[in-house]
Amino acid sequence: MSAVRPSHLAGIALLVVLAVLPALPGMRALLFPLTLTNIMATLAIAWNLLFGYAGLLSLGHSFFFGAAGYASAILSKSYGIPVPVAMVIGAAVSSGIAALVGLPSLKLRGHYFVLVTLVLPAVAYQLTNALDVLGGHDGIFGVPPLVRDSYAVYLGSLFLMLASLVASAFVIRSRLGVEMISVREDEEAAKALGVDTPRVKLYALMISAFLSGLAGAYWAHLNGVISPSVYELEKASMPLLMSVLGGKGTLLGPVIGAYVIQTLFESLKIEAIATARLFVFAAATFAIYRIFPQGLMGVLRRVIG
Amino acid sequence: MSEVLVTRDLRKSFGGIAAVNGVDLTVREGELTAIIGPNGAGKTTLFNLITGFERPDSGKVYFMGRDVTGEKPYNLARMGLIRTFQIVRPLRNLTVLQNVLIGCRVRGLGPEAAEESLRAVGLWEKRDVLASLLTHGELKKLELARALAMRPKLLLLDEPLGGLTFSEAEEVTGAIREANANGTTVVLVEHRLRETFRIVRRVVVMNQGRIIYDGLPENVAKTEEVVKAYMGGRGWVLGT
Ligand SMILES: Nc1ncnc2c1ncn2[C@@H]1O[C@H](COP(=O)(O)OP(=O)(O)O)[C@@H](O)[C@H]1O
Ligand SMILES: [Mg+2]
Numbered sequence: 160m161s162a163v164r165p166s167h168l169a170g171i172a173l174l175v176v177l178a179v180l181p182a183l184p185g186m187r188a189l190l191f192p193l194t195l196t197n198i199m200a201t202l203a204i205a206w207n208l209l210f211g212y213a214g215l216l217s218l219g220h221s222f223f224f225g226a227a228g229y230a231s232a233i234l235s236k237s238y239g240i241p242v243p244v245a246m247v248i249g250a251a252v253s254s255g256i257a258a259l260v261g262l263p264s265l266k267l268r269g270h271y272f273v274l275v276t277l278v279l280p281a282v283a284y285q286l287t288n289a290l291d292v293l294g295g296h297d298g299i300f301g302v303p304p305l306v307r308d309s310y311a312v313y314l315g316s317l318f319l320m321l322a323s324l325v326a327s328a329f330v331i332r333s334r335l336g337v338e339m340i341s342v343r344e345d346e347e348a349a350k351a352l353g354v355d356t357p358r359v360k361l362y363a364l365m366i367s368a369f370l371s372g373l374a375g376a377y378w379a380h381l382n383g384v385i386s387p388s389v390y391e392l393e394k395a396s397m398p399l400l401m402s403v404l405g406g407k408g409t410l411l412g413p414v415i416g417a418y419v420i421q422t423l424f425e426s427l428k429i430e431a432i433a434t435a436r437l438f439v440f441a442a443a444t445f446a447i448y449r450i451f452p453q454g455l456m457g458v459l460r461r462v463i464g
Numbered sequence: 465m466s467e468v469l470v471t472r473d474l475r476k477s478f479g480g481i482a483a484v485n486g487v488d489l490t491v492r493e494g495e496l497t498a499i500i501g502p503n504g505a506g507k508t509t510l511f512n513l514i515t516g517f518e519r520p521d522s523g524k525v526y527f528m529g530r531d532v533t534g535e536k537p538y539n540l541a542r543m544g545l546i547r548t549f550q551i552v553r554p555l556r557n558l559t560v561l562q563n564v565l566i567g568c569r570v571r572g573l574g575p576e577a578a579e580e581s582l583r584a585v586g587l588w589e590k591r592d593v594l595a596s597l598l599t600h601g602e603l604k605k606l607e608l609a610r611a612l613a614m615r616p617k618l619l620l621l622d623e624p625l626g627g628l629t630f631s632e633a634e635e636v637t638g639a640i641r642e643a644n645a646n647g648t649t650v651v652l653v654e655h656r657l658r659e660t661f662r663i664v665r666r667v668v669v670m671n672q673g674r675i676i677y678d679g680l681p682e683n684v685a686k687t688e689e690v691v692k693a694y695m696g697g698r699g700w701v702l703g704t
Pocket of ligand 1: 481
């Protein structure tokens with residue numbers, strides 16, 4: 160192990176603050192929005208692992224998020240499977256579908272993969288709307304919670320985000336991570352270096368879908384309900400905006416982006432401008448991207464360095 | 465000596481134009497061979513067919529006695545059939561060393577292999593520089609270093625001297641000669657004949673997708689068909 164760096168201490172301090180803050184008197188109103196933030200941050204971490212490191216653009220991560228949410232909701236509600244187990248199975252379902260979809264589409268050159276990811280949530284939206292076994296338009300109600308106590312649920316979401324971060328860090332430092340980066344940089348060069356590019360892309364997609372699925376399942380059990388609206392534009396675009404704003408291809412970027420965007424989101428809570436809000440974030444995000452391709456992480460590095 | 469590479473009647477057309485039109489080429493262990501020929505002769509396409517980046521319309525490729533026709537490029541690379549690109553393909557957001565380490569890791573080699581190859585091309589001092597900041601000459605050297613670090617059985621170099629200064633070209637030919645002396649079989653495509661003929665022992669000339677000469681460097685310019693092929697294109701090349 161290398162020596163403890165100031166940045167590590169700062170990280171631990173920040174974590175303690177995050178863990179304790181909403182438990183303080185008068186701060187309980189923060190519990191739900193912060194839980195949501197951690198879930199969105201997890202989704203952003205998963206998206207960034209795929210795009211920021213393997214260079215694969217997904218415009219439909221809401222699909223992996225929602226499919227696991229649905230699977231976990233049904234398994235726990237209708238089949239009595241314990242929630243944590245149902246969540247993992249749900250995430251595995253998302254990962255499995257990712258493999259089925261990725262196997263053919265990742266072999267093709269060009270933008271086929273992007274198109275496929277764009278179509279997935281649209282199809283899922285239609286299917287869940289139409290099928291009564293999936294709850295139809297109203298979705299599935301009475302999804303059992305992971306735990307009753309909302310502070311425990313919050314701590315769980317913090318743990319989920321941290322675990323995803325650690326998992327990402329582990330992947331990036333592994334041989335698979337190095338190969339993902341080579342694919343992002345130049346797929347032909349990667350092949351010449353002996354990198355099995357179709358396999359690397361498939362694994363990256365499956366891991367990303369699994370983490371997205373955990374986030375989606377957590378979200379379904381948090382809300383107690385999941386409906387086709389999960390497949391609408393917001394859940395698909397948010398991880399992209401959060402990662403690009405925070406810094407794509409950096410470990411912490413998605414987390415920073417998630418916290419900034421969700422905080423702004425909560426403070427601008429007027430339903431009438433919901434769509435405009437998304438547009439404003441997109442415009443702001445890409446303005447920042449133009450100046451700092453590494454997002455807020457880039458700004459931070461410049462300020463510190 | 466054993467045959468490292470054999471191609472049998474390799475053919476590849478693009479939209480009715482035969483880029484490679486029936487190539488039979490045998491490369492034996494330890495050779496250092498140049499493939500020359502006018503632009504558009506099919507040299508790069510031949511490399512692409514051998515290394516699996518393009519699939520031949522017909523014909524066979526044998527590597528170390530094994531039929532590898534249509535095999536995936538990354539599988540061939542793992543078997544030790546390594547190529548470089550005429551137009552360099554660096555991993556721009558990685559450092560020089562990281563560029564070289566990936567291939568080592570894939571081939572199960574330690575970081576010594578990366579250091580050795582970077583020293584061989586004179587890039588070791590630049591190991592921590594981002595590839596995006598390198599000059600053209602340095603990028604060409606990086607392309608070569610990446611290939612050398614994978615300890616190739618057969619090394620295919622596509623215009624390794626392209627755009628280099630004289631002193632850079634000297635460093636690169638030195639590194640190629642050294643790799644060959646250490647047992648690597650090398651085939652290189654080149655336009656800079658003076659420097660190339662100084663290090664190779666065999667020259668293959670291609671024109672319009674076919675091999676029109678295969679022999680010693682000394683006799684190339686005396687062969688009428690070769691001279692004609694070059695006069696039809698860019699006559700300056702053989703004057704060297
Ligand atoms: N991918 C491709 N698509 C269409 N034509 C190609 C392609 N690659 C090569 N060619 C054509 O094949 C011929 C041989 O090209 P190439 O192998 O690059 O020649 P060389 O490397 O000897 O200069 C040229 O006429 C070139 O235009
Ligand atoms: Mg060429």
